[in-house]
Amino acid sequence: MESVAAPSPMWEAPEFDEVAVAPEVTMYLG
Amino acid sequence: MGTAITAVDATSRPKLSRHVRFRFDRTRDRHVLLGPETVVVLNGTGADIVGLCDGARTAAEIVAELRGRYHQVVDEDVLRFLARLAARRCLELSNG
Numbered sequence: 291m292e293s294v295a296a297p298s299p300m301w302e303a304p305e306f307d308e309v310a311v312a313p314e315v316t317m318y319l320g
Numbered sequence: 321m322g323t324a325i326t327a328v329d330a331t332s333r334p335k336l337s338r339h340v341r342f343r344f345d346r347t348r349d350r351h352v353l354l355g356p357e358t359v360v361v362l363n364g365t366g367a368d369i370v371g372l373c374d375g376a377r378t379a380a381e382i383v384a385e386l387r388g389r390y391h392q393v394v395d396e397d398v399l400r401f402l403a404r405l406a407a408r409r410c411l412e413l414s415n416g
Contacts, residue, residue, distance in 0.1 A: 301390040304366035304401040308408065309359045320341050320354045 327413075328379055328403040330395075334411045335375030342370055353410050360410060365390070369401060373411060 328334070336342060336353075345352045345359075351367035353360040362370060368389065372382045379399055386393045405411045 298389060298391050301386075301393045301397075302363065302365050303394070303397045304369050305363045306353075306366050306401075306405070307361045309361065310357060311359055313357050315359075320343065 328399045328406065330378060330380035330383075330399075332379045332402070332413045333375055333377065334373040334379065334382075334402050334406065334413050336370070336373060337409055337412050340410050353405075355410065358408075360405075360408070365397075366401060369398060370405070370411075373402075375412075375414070 337355075339356055341354045343352055343354055344350075345361070348361060351362045351370070353362065353370065365386075368386065369382060372385055377385070379402060383393060383395050383398050386398065402411060402413075406413050
C-alpha cells in the first residue's frame, strides 16, 4: 500500500496589519 | 539606551520583544501580536514565522523550517517581514 503525503500549501507572502488601540484593550485581550 | 538592531540577515536570531505577546484572536480568526497600544494582525505565513522566532533559530533556520511546510518559500519575503516587525519593535534581533 503506497502512502501519499499531503501536499504542502503554496507559499504566501507574510503580511500584517497594525491596529492602534487603547492600552487597556490590549491588556484585556492579553 | 542602545539603538535597536533592525537589519536582518540570514544569521539574525529574532525573538518576540518583552512587551509583546503572541496570541490567537478567536474573533478575527487570526494570530495577533499584542503590544502596549497596538494589535498587529498576522496572516497565516506571518503567524508561522513569528511562531518560529524563539531567539535560538537564525533567520536561515526559520526559512529552512518553512520550506518543510510550504512550496516555493521566498527567503526575501521572510527577511523583509522580520525587518518590518523589528522596525515596529515587535521583534528583537541578535545578530551573528
